[in-house]
Amino acid sequence: MSNISDWMRFKSQSVADELVEINARQFLRENISGFGMKGRVVELLGELKAALFPSLYEREMENADYLSSQVLDRLNTATRLLNGIIKDVLMNKCQLEKKGSCHGAECAQRADTMTVEFMESLGEIRRMLTQDIKAAYEGDPAALYTEEILLSYPSVEAVSVYRMAHQLFVMGLPLVPRIMTEYAHQLTGIDIHPGAQIGEHFFIDHGTGVVIGETCVIGKNVKLYQGVTLGAKSFELDENGNPIKGVKRHPNIEDNVVIYAGATILGGDVTVGHDSVIGGNVWLLSSVPPYTKVYNATPKPIINTMAGDGEQE
Amino acid sequence: MSNISDWMRFKSQSVADELVEINARQFLRENISGFGMKGRVVELLGELKAALFPSLYEREMENADYLSSQVLDRLNTATRLLNGIIKDVLMNKCQLEKKGSCHGAECAQRADTMTVEFMESLGEIRRMLTQDIKAAYEGDPAALYTEEILLSYPSVEAVSVYRMAHQLFVMGLPLVPRIMTEYAHQLTGIDIHPGAQIGEHFFIDHGTGVVIGETCVIGKNVKLYQGVTLGAKSFELDENGNPIKGVKRHPNIEDNVVIYAGATILGGDVTVGHDSVIGGNVWLLSSVPPYTKVYNATPKPIINTMAGDGEQE
Amino acid sequence: MSNISDWMRFKSQSVADELVEINARQFLRENISGFGMKGRVVELLGELKAALFPSLYEREMENADYLSSQVLDRLNTATRLLNGIIKDVLMNKCQLEKKGSCHGAECAQRADTMTVEFMESLGEIRRMLTQDIKAAYEGDPAALYTEEILLSYPSVEAVSVYRMAHQLFVMGLPLVPRIMTEYAHQLTGIDIHPGAQIGEHFFIDHGTGVVIGETCVIGKNVKLYQGVTLGAKSFELDENGNPIKGVKRHPNIEDNVVIYAGATILGGDVTVGHDSVIGGNVWLLSSVPPYTKVYNATPKPIINTMAGDGEQE
Numbered sequence A, B, C: 001m002s003n004i005s006d007w008m009r010f011k012s013q014s015v016a017d018e019l020v021e022i023n024a025r026q027f028l029r030e031n032i033s034g035f036g037m038k039g040r041v042v043e044l045l046g047e048l049k050a051a052l053f054p055s056l057y058e059r060e061m062e063n064a065d066y067l068s069s070q071v072l073d074r075l076n077t078a079t080r081l082l083n084g085i086i087k088d089v090l091m092n093k094c095q096l097e098k099k100g101s102c103h104g105a106e107c108a109q110r111a112d113t114m115t116v117e118f119m120e121s122l123g124e125i126r127r128m129l130t131q132d133i134k135a136a137y138e139g140d141p142a143a144l145y146t147e148e149i150l151l152s153y154p155s156v157e158a159v160s161v162y163r164m165a166h167q168l169f170v171m172g173l174p175l176v177p178r179i180m181t182e183y184a185h186q187l188t189g190i191d192i193h194p195g196a197q198i199g200e201h202f203f204i205d206h207g208t209g210v211v212i213g214e215t216c217v218i219g220k221n222v223k224l225y226q227g228v229t230l231g232a233k234s235f236e237l238d239e240n241g242n243p244i245k246g247v248k249r250h251p252n253i254e255d256n257v258v259i260y261a262g263a264t265i266l267g268g269d270v271t272v273g274h275d276s277v278i279g280g281n282v283w284l285l286s287s288v289p290p291y292t293k294v295y296n297a298t299p300k301p302i303i304n305t306m307a308g309d310g311e312q313e
Helices: A003-028 A037-052 A064-097 A105-120 A122-139 A146-152 A154-170 A176-188 B003-028 B037-052 B064-097 B105-120 B122-139 B146-152 B154-170 B176-188 C003-028 C037-052 C064-097 C105-120 C122-139 C146-152 C154-170 C176-188
Strands: A229-231 A264-266 A293-295 A302-304 B229-231 B264-266 B293-295 B302-304 C229-231 C264-266 C293-295 C302-304
Touching: A003 C037, A003 C064, A003 C105, A003 C122, A037 A064, A037 A122, A037 A154, A037 A176, A037 B003, A037 C146, A064 A105, A064 A176, A064 B003, A105 A122, A105 A154, A105 B003, A122 A146, A122 A154, A122 B003, A146 A154, A146 B037, A146 B176, A154 A176, A154 B176, A176 C146, A176 C154, B037 B064, B037 B122, B037 B154, B037 B176, B037 C003, B064 B105, B064 B176, B064 C003, B105 B122, B105 B154, B105 C003, B122 B146, B122 B154, B122 C003, B146 B154, B146 C037, B146 C176, B154 B176, B154 C176, C037 C064, C037 C122, C037 C154, C037 C176, C064 C105, C064 C176, C105 C122, C105 C154, C122 C146, C122 C154, C146 C154, C154 C176
Parallel strands: A229 A264, B229 B264, C229 C264
Antiparallel strands: A293 C302, A302 B293, B302 C293
16 A cells, blocks of 8 residues: 555544644634635626626527526526625624624525615616726727727726625625625736725726725726726734724825826825826825826936846846 | 515516616627627637647647647637637628628638638747747746746747737737737736737746737847836827727837836837847837847935835735 | 538648647657646645635535545545656656656655655645735735635735745655746736745735745745835856856845835845835845835926826827
C-alpha cells in the first residue's frame, strides 16, 4: 500500500478536523450568509442578467411571445432564488442579534416585501441601462453599433450589476450587494461599491483598475476611463484601532464630468463641479468649481541616448 | 399562499412584458448578431485555442496520430461554428441594409469564403504565436521553461485571441472580433482592439490594465509592461455631437521598443522611433526619434516622520 | 455539397498536421507538464479552496460531523489530484534530464513525500489566512462583517492561492505553483509570483493591477492598495542575450508598512524600513529607513476654463 493511501486512510481526518475547527472559530459560529452564498448569488445574477438582456443570454427567439415566456421564466426563477437568499440572510442575522429567539415570521414577511420591491424595480433599472449604453456609444469612436456595446463592453456588465446591487443595498440587505459587485469586479476589473450613488447616462471606457468607493455621489452623464480611483483619504480609527465605519469618505462628482485614465480623486469633502474635465493621472485632493479643466503640467520627459537604469521588469 | 407565489402568478408577467418592450426598442429591432452571439463566440474560441495549443486543452495524448485526430476534430467543429456565426452576422446585416430583401445566397457564399480563408490562416497565426512565446521567454528572468509561458502567461491568452480576431477584423466581419478580444480582456486585464496592427515577437509582461487602441500600429519585437495605454487624444465630434468614427487616433510604435509599466502614449500623429525605451509612468504626447530613451525626471519623494494625510483608502 | 463540407473533408487535415507539427517543435518534444496540466491544476485548486473554506463552497451543512466528512472528501480528492500532478511533473522532468533513463520509483517516492508534506501544511496555511482576513477587516472601513471579507474580497482569493503555491514552490515543484498564482491573477487582477515571501496579517485592498515579483520579501502586517508594483529594475543579460535567472531583483518590505495605490518600488537592493508609509503613485528606487513617510510633492494641477487637448480616449 502506498504512502498516499495510508495517509488518506489514517491521517487526513486529523487535517480535516483541524480545518473545520479553524473555520468554526472564525466563521461558522457567527455566520449570516450560511453555506454556499457566493454560488447562490452568482446563479441569481445569471437569471437577472438574462431577464434584462435576453438577446445576450437566450440562444433562440422564434417570436415575441416566445421571448416573453423566456423572460418570464428567468424572472420567476430569480424571484425564488432572491427570496431564498434574502430570507436566509435576514433570519440568520436576526438569530444572531436576538441570540436565537427569532421566530422567523417577521423576517420572512420582510424578505417577501423586499423581494417584490426589487423585482418591480427591474423595469426602471433596465431603462437606466438603456441610457448607460447610449452613453457608451456616444463616448467611444471605436463603437460602430449600439449592439457592439451590449456584446462587448465591460462597462455594461459592471454597471448592470452595480445598479441591481445598489437597489438591494438601499433596501438594507447586508452582504449580498457586495458579493454581486465583487463578482462584476472579477469579470471586468471595475470595482464599484454598491453603496455608491451613480446618476444616469454613465460610462466607463476600458475600465480595468477603476475603483468607486462606498460613499461616492456621481451625477448624470459622467464618463470615466480605466484606472480612475474615486477613493478615501486616510481614515479615522476608533479606540480599538479599528476603522470607524459609515463616514462620508469619498468624493462627489457632479453632472457632465469626464475623468481621464489613471486620475485619483480622494476625500469625502471633495466635489468636482459640473461640466469639468479631470486630466489623465491627475491627483486631486480638493474641490474644483463647475466648468473647470484640471490637468497636470505637461511633464517634460528626459530624452536621451541609451543609458541609465530604473526600469521595471 | 405567499406573497411571492401571488407575485409570480399575477404580477411578474407585466415586468417581463416591460423588459421585452425596452429590449425591443434598443436591440431587437435592429439586431445584427441575433441571439446568444456572445456564448457562440466563446464556444468557438474554445475550439480554436484547443486546435492551436493541444497540449493545453487536451487531457490525453497516446501518440502523434491520435493528437492529429484531436486537432482535426477541433478544427472541424470550429469551422462549423464560425461558418454559422459569419452567416448569421452577414445576413442580418444585409437584411437591415436592404430592408429585408437579402436573398441570402450571396451572403452565404461570402461566409463560406471567409470561413475557409480564416481556417487556412491558422498555421500562420500559430507560427507568429511561436515567436510571441519566445519573446516572453527572452523577456522575463522569472521564466525557467518556455512551457511555463504557455501554461501561465496572460500575454499568450490575450495575444492568441487578438491575432485571430485581427484576421477576422481585416476580412471585414463586424462585431465578432470585438467580442473575441473583450473576452480575452476579461480573462487577462489586457484590452487589445482587434483593429490594432501588431508585429511579430510581441510580449506583454503581467499585463493588467494594458489598453491598445484600434488604430495603433506596432512593429516587431516590442515589449510592454502592465498598465501601458496606447490611446487617443480627445476626439472630434460630428454635427450631432457623436464621435467621428474611423479616424487614425492611436500611436505608432516601431520595432524593438520597450515601454515600461504605467506609461501613457496618446495620439494618432505620435510615432515612437525604433529601438527606443519609454520609462515607467511617462506621459508622451509627441513623437520621438529612433534610439531614444524617454524617462521622467527622478521624482524626489518627500521623506518624513509620520504625519500628514492625502492617502487613498 | 457546400464549400465548407468540401473543405472539412479534403483540406482541414493539412491544417491539423501543420498545427501538430508546429506544436511538436516548440512544446511536445520537451514537455514537462504533459497534457491538460492547466485544467488539472484548476481542478485541484477547487478542491483545496473548498477544504480551506467549506462555508464558501459547500451548499449544505446539517451538523459538524457532516461538515467534517465534506472536508475529508475534498482533502482526499485533492491528495489524489496533487499526487498525480507531482508524479507526472517530476517524472517528465527526470526523463528529459536523464534522456529517458528515469525508472520512476525514486520520482514516485519523492512525489508521495511532497504530497503528504503539502497536505499536512494546510492547517498552518489556514491559520495564516485567518490572520489575513482579520487584516482586511481592520484595514477597510467599508467592511461591516468579517464574513464579508471571505465572501467578496479578491485579496482572500489571491492570497489563499499564493500561500498554497508558495508552499509547493519552496518544496521545489516546477511549473505548477506558477499556474496556480496565474489562475488567481486571472480571477482578481492581483499577480503574485509564488516565489515571493509574504509574512502574516497581509492585505491588498481592491487589488487590480498589483504585481509582486519573485524575489520580494514582505514582512508582517503589510497593506497594499490597487496598482502597486513591487518589481525589478532592468535586468542583466547573459552572453546569448537571455536574462539571467535566479538573481535577487525585487524589493524588501519590512513589518507594518502601508503602500498606497499606484506606487512603484523597484530593485533587489531596495528595503522599505518597518512602520513606513509609501504614498500613492510614489516611484521609489532606493531604500528608506524605518518609520519613514514617503510621498510625492502635492502636484499643482493646472485649473482652467475649457480648452486644450492631450486627453486619452
